[in-house]
Amino acid sequence: MISGSAEPILNATVGYALLGLFGLAWIGLGILWGRKATTYEGYAVAGRNVGLAMGAATAVATWITSNTTMLAPQFALQLGIWGMLAYSTASFGLFAFAPMAKRIRSLMPAGFTAVEFVRRRYGRPGGILFLLISLFYALTWLVSMAMAGGKLLEVLSGIPYAHGLTVVMAVCVLYTLFGGMYAVIGTDFIQSIIIVIGLIAVSAAVLLHVDAAEIHESLSRERPLLLSVMFPAAIMAIFNNMLFGFGEIFHSNVWWSRALAMRASVGPRAFLLGGLIWLPVPIVAGFLGLAAPALGIGISQPDTVGPLVAAHVLGSFGAVAVFIIVFCSLASSIDSLLAATGDLLAHDVVLPGLRYTGVAVADATKRTCAGASVVGLGVVAWLIAMANRSDLASVLFFSGPLVASCIWPILGGLYFRRPGPWAAAAAMGLGSSAGLIAYFAIGWFVASLVGATVSGIVFLLVILIHPIQFDFQQLRLTAEPPSR
Amino acid sequence: MPPPQQHVVLDATRAKDIDGRRVSRWFQQPVCRDASVAAAAAIIGWGLFAPGRANAQTPSFGEPPPVTGVIQFLSAEATLGGEPIAQIGPLRAGHATLWWSAAPSATAYRLRTSAGASIYHGHLPRAFVFGLPDGEHRFVIEAIDTSGEVVARSAKPLVVQVQHWDSQTAWLLFAIGAIVVAVLLIVLLVGMSRAREVAGEPPAASEQASAGHSSLPSAGDHTPRDNP
Numbered sequence: 166m167i168s169g170s171a172e173p174i175l176n177a178t179v180g181y182a183l184l185g186l187f188g189l190a191w192i193g194l195g196i197l198w199g200r201k202a203t204t205y206e207g208y209a210v211a212g213r214n215v216g217l218a219m220g221a222a223t224a225v226a227t228w229i230t231s232n233t234t235m236l237a238p239q240f241a242l243q244l245g246i247w248g249m250l251a252y253s254t255a256s257f258g259l260f261a262f263a264p265m266a267k268r269i270r271s272l273m274p275a276g277f278t279a280v281e282f283v284r285r286r287y288g289r290p291g292g293i294l295f296l297l298i299s300l301f302y303a304l305t306w307l308v309s310m311a312m313a314g315g316k317l318l319e320v321l322s323g324i325p326y327a328h329g330l331t332v333v334m335a336v337c338v339l340y341t342l343f344g345g346m347y348a349v350i351g352t353d354f355i356q357s358i359i360i361v362i363g364l365i366a367v368s369a370a371v372l373l374h375v376d377a378a379e380i381h382e383s384l385s386r387e388r389p390l391l392l393s394v395m396f397p398a399a400i401m402a403i404f405n406n407m408l409f410g411f412g413e414i415f416h417s418n419v420w421w422s423r424a425l426a427m428r429a430s431v432g433p434r435a436f437l438l439g440g441l442i443w444l445p446v447p448i449v450a451g452f453l454g455l456a457a458p459a460l461g462i463g464i465s466q467p468d469t470v471g472p473l474v475a476a477h478v479l480g481s482f483g484a485v486a487v488f489i490i491v492f493c494s495l496a497s498s499i500d501s502l503l504a505a506t507g508d509l510l511a512h513d514v515v516l517p518g519l520r521y522t523g524v525a526v527a528d529a530t531k532r533t534c535a536g537a538s539v540v541g542l543g544v545v546a547w548l549i550a551m552a553n554r555s556d557l558a559s560v561l562f563f564s565g566p567l568v569a570s571c572i573w574p575i576l577g578g579l580y581f582r583r584p585g586p587w588a589a590a591a592a593m594g595l596g597s598s599a600g601l602i603a604y605f606a607i608g609w610f611v612a613s614l615v616g617a618t619v620s621g622i623v624f625l626l627v628i629l630i631h632p633i634q635f636d637f638q639q640l641r642l643t644a645e646p647p648s649r
Numbered sequence: 650m651p652p653p654q655q656h657v658v659l660d661a662t663r664a665k666d667i668d669g670r671r672v673s674r675w676f677q678q679p680v681c682r683d684a685s686v687a688a689a690a691a692i693i694g695w696g697l698f699a700p701g702r703a704n705a706q707t708p709s710f711g712e713p714p715p716v717t718g719v720i721q722f723l724s725a726e727a728t729l730g731g732e733p734i735a736q737i738g739p740l741r742a743g744h745a746t747l748w749w750s751a752a753p754s755a756t757a758y759r760l761r762t763s764a765g766a767s768i769y770h771g772h773l774p775r776a777f778v779f780g781l782p783d784g785e786h787r788f789v790i791e792a793i794d795t796s797g798e799v800v801a802r803s804a805k806p807l808v809v810q811v812q813h814w815d816s817q818t819a820w821l822l823f824a825i826g827a828i829v830v831a832v833l834l835i836v837l838l839v840g841m842s843r844a845r846e847v848a849g850e851p852p853a854a855s856e857q858a859s860a861g862h863s864s865l866p867s868a869g870d871h872t873p874r875d876n877p
Contacts (some may be wrong), residue, residue, distance in 0.1 A: 240780045243744050261834070264841050388780030390743060397744035397819035411833065461768030463760070464777040467746075511841060572833065580840025608683020608741065614826050 173633045174476040176219040180322025183488055184329075188336040191496060195340025195348035196357075207278055208345035209508045210426040215350055217435055220427045223350045224259060226357035226428040227419060227496035229446055230306075234494055235313055237447035238471035240402075240455025242464070245311035245384075245391030247399030249451030254403065255410035259440030262414045266424035268579050272640045278505075279421035279575075280513040285640050289446055289590040294593050296513055298571060299418060302564040303506040304546065307499065309561040311550035313468075314495045320469045321476070321488050330550055333492070337499040338543035341507070342536050349504045356493040361442065363490040367475050367483060367641045374478045375456050383459035391455065402610040405565075409613040412568030419505040450467025466615075507539035545619030562609045566600020566616030573617075573624040585633035588624050596620025718755075718801025720790050723748040727774065738810030744779035745790060745809065752801035755792030763787035763806060781811045 202208040215223070233252075240248035273282060280299060284292030315330030340348050384391050424432050430495050453471040457464060462477060463471050469601060476484040511534040519526055519534075573596075574589035600616025723731030731748050738745075751774045760769035760776045763786075769776035778788070784810040792801035813828065 213864070243742060245780070261837060264837065268841075268844060383779075390782055393781045395816060397814035397816055399817075400819040401814065401822045404823065404830055407830060408826065411830075463767075463771050464776050464779075465769070465771050465773040465778070467777045576833065576836060576840070580837075580844060609821055610742075614822060614829070618825060620831050621832070 171247070174320075174473070175264075175322040175325040175481070175488055179485065180318060180324045180488060182489040183485070184318070184324070184332050184336075184492065187489070187492055187496075188332060191336055191340045191352050192343070195342075195344035196351055197344075198351045199344035202262075202345040203348050205528050205535065205637055207347065208532050208535055209504075209512070209579065210422060211350055212538040213426055213428070215423075215427045215431065215435075217431050217438070219350050219354050219608075220423070220435030220437040221433050221442065221465070222357040223353040223423060223501070224257060225435055225442045226353035226360060226493075228255070228259065228439065228443050229357070229360050229494045229503040230498040232309070232313070232394040233446055234450055234471055234491055235317065235468040235580075237450035238457075238474075241451035241454035242391075242448075242457070242467050242470065244399035244402055245388075245393065245396055245437075245455075247394070247396055247403060249448050249455075251399065251406040252447035252451065253444055254407040254439040255413075255447070256444040257407055258410035258412075258414035259436050259443065261411060262420055262424075263433040263436035263440070265579060266427065266436055267429065268422060269424045270427070270429045270432055272579065272637055274424065274562070274641060276425055276640070277422070277512045278509045279416060279418045280509055282421070282640065283574070283578070284423070284513070286635065287574065287584075288586040288634045291574070291586050291589040291593070292513075294590055295416070295571065295574075296509075298564075298567045298593065298597070300415060300506070300510060302568055303419075303502055303509070304542075304549075305561045305564055307502045307506070307542070307546040308549045310495060310499055310502070311546050312553065314491075314499075315550065315553070317469065317472060317491050317495075320466075321472060321484060321491065322439045322467075326553055327551060331547065332427050333495055333548075334543055334547045335498065337496055338540060338614075341503045342539050345502055345535070346375060346422065349500045350423075350426065352500060353497050356497040357442075359493045360402035360490055360497070361446075363486050365445060367479065367486050370454070370483065371453060371478050372458065373473060375460065380456050380459040384455060388457060398608070398610055401608075405610050405612070405614040408569045408572070408617040409565045412565070412570070412572050412613060412617065416568050416571035417505070418509045419501050422505045422508060503539050503542055507535055507542055510538035510542065521640075562612070563601065563604065565609065565613040566604060567597045569600060569616040569619040570596025570612040570620035571592075573621045577624060577628070582635045582637070583628050583632040584624065585628070585631060585635070588627035589630050592620040595623045666745055673748060685693050714803075716829060718752045718792060719753055719804045720758075720792055720801050721750045722788075722790070722803060722807040727751065734807070736808035736810065739812035740781065740809065741812065741814050743781040743811050744777070746775055746777050747790075747807060747809075748775045749790050749803065750774065752792035754794050754800050757793045759791045759793060761789050761791065763789070779810070781809065783811055783813055807831060 173325075201212070208213060222594055225611045234561045237249065237252045242248075246252065250314060250639035269276070269282070276282060280292060280296045283295040301337045311334055314333040315326040318324045318329030318333070320324045340352065343352070381392070386640040388582075390396055396558055424436075450471050456478075457470050457474050460474060460477065462470070462474060479486070511531065515534045515538065516526055519530070524530075570593050574584065574592050577584040578589065596616045596619045599619035600612045604612035672856075721733040722735070724734045724737075725731035726748050727750055733750075737747075749758070755773055756769060758774060758776075759767055760778075761767050768788075769779065778786075786807065787806035788803075789806045790803045791799045794800045
């Protein structure tokens with residue numbers, strides 16, 4: 166039995182060369198595509214003219230994060246077959262968001278962010294609470310991916326954690342800064358092709374080298390629980406994960422900015438197609454994790470088992486392929502988060518602050534603010550990730566109940582007139598609190614479920630007690646109505 | 650790899666371990682890493698020349714050979730301040746990361762179950778164990794040097810207790826989750842259906858607005874029955 170150990174599986178020089186090659190390519194493309202981003206609208210939502218191919222590709226590339234390649238195999242090891250399926254249910258969020266994308270585009274034809282929707286729909290208190298949840302989620306996701314980048318590059322090639330982390334963040338910040346949403350969606354298109362073809366090639370090659378029957382027999386003999394449909398923690402995790410995925414996609418500006426960037430008729434098809442392409446990815450990645458025991462690979466860090474199995478089975482080819490897939494999946498998610506959260510900071514924090522102080526906000530000022538927000542966000546995430554505290558990555562799971570408690574206010578707010586500010590604020594506040602209590606009292610695998618359930622019940626009760634008749638025309642105005 | 654432990658623990662007494670097998674343990678005596686070579690030489694000398702001690706170096710069938718170093722299982726990574734532990738659990742999901750103190754001369758570690766099966770052989774002083782069924786599981790760790798010799802071993806096995814969530818609780822939460830998701834999808838479908846019925850969301854209007862940035866809704870874009 167060999168180990169998932171500190172021995173790198175790829176030469177560091179090769180690792181640096183690949184980083185340099187792809188990093189320069191992304192930055193070059195960012196500068197090239199950034200020429201189109203002459204206005205704030207171009208920079209933030211790519212001129213609202215993204216087509217089906219680019220739209221579907223950016224959905225796939227954004228959703229295939231480093232977590233998909235790292236956590237899906239870990240889920241398979243922790244929760245068995247159910248774990249793989251539970252992770253793949255995150256694609257259901259994309260399916261559900263498909264019709265919502267059309268609605269968002271229709272209600273807010275000139276909108277920019279999810280926080281803007283909540284602020285206009287539910288007023289300032291709900292907007293502030295939603296902004297805090299959005300920023301917490303975005304920052305923890307960004308930090309966890311930056312850390313994952315440093316860690317994976319170190320495991321794969323021996324590149325020191327700080328170097329890998331710094332290069333990944335610097336490359337993503339630079340091309341997002343230059344190209345905005347044009348660069349993000351353009352690079353996502355290329356990255357999604359590399360990721361999908363790479364994953365298919367690696368999985369096919371692993372299947373050629375490993376006997377699936379042998380893996381099944383090994384698991385049946387040594388760890389039958391992983392094949393059991395009666396695995397208690399796994400049974401609990403299924404819908405929890407699904408609701409976490411719903412919450413992530415429904416609330417996050419990463420997805421709203423894409424919905425607002427796509428042509429009106431494109432959004433539903435792009436998200437549906439993106440979800441269908443993404444659905445098998447965690448199952449493929451999870452399979453790599455389950456193959457580890459049969460291959461005699463002892464595991465010290467469960468989140469690195471997928472890349473290690475691929476590299477172990479396929480040798481240098483596998484290591485290079487995995488390195489490229491990992492770098493692309495990291496970049497495609499980090500750039501999306503930087504762009505979407507940078508816009509959110511600029512549009513919903515900095516610009517309102519400037520307007521409040523009486524400063525005239527020109528289009529160029531907005532673009533400058535968005536760029537500065539991207540850089541600031543990147544620097545903050547880099548500083549936090551440099552601490553390399555293993556407990557930091559787990560903070561992302563705290564956001565599960567927080568985002569799950571946003572599901573009902575978003576869904577209800579988009580389609581129904583009755584939900585009002587009190588219903589939204591109470592649902593988000595009480596749902597988040599109950600979910601966090603469940604997180605510590607029971608475990609992460611029930612936190613989102615509890616958050617979504619309590620939030621839904623509270624939302625319904627407050628609507629029944631205190632309904633309003635919201636006029637959706639307020640969302641279509643380009644100038645925001647006075648705050649309630 | 651984390652820095653090696655600054656102290657090793659030695660125990661020269663013999664006692665039964667938790668598995669009931671007789672093992673050699675060296676009496677507890679912390680020594681600095683820099684002095685470990687001298688300590689090891691003294692112990693070997695004592696073992697070779699002291700009357701009545703020779704047999705202690707030749708274990709009987711089934712006994713692991715004596716080693717000089719003792720490894721301790723820790724509650725967390727040593728660099729994060731992990732404390733020595735004898736047991737963990739009850740684990741409710743059947744998996745855990747096991748940590749142990751680094752042995753100075755070790756180049757690899759081997760984690761074994763009480764049945765003797767090796768489930769991890771690697772360089773890092775930690776292993777992820779998973780898929781454990783209900784019950785008590787015992788693990789021992791061995792440190793191995795470059796020549797493949799065992800140079801240190803856990804004094805006592807780590808006892809890992811596993812007690813999964815009961816099926817009733819699991820299926821109850823599964824059912825709640827299924828209901829919440831079903832309600833969510835019904836609400837979404839109802840919302841979509843009603844949105845289609847009203848004349849409030851013509852795609853053309855959104856295209857126009859995005860292109861021209863009209864600050865006012867178009868005439869056909871507004872209706873009091875805009876949405877449910």
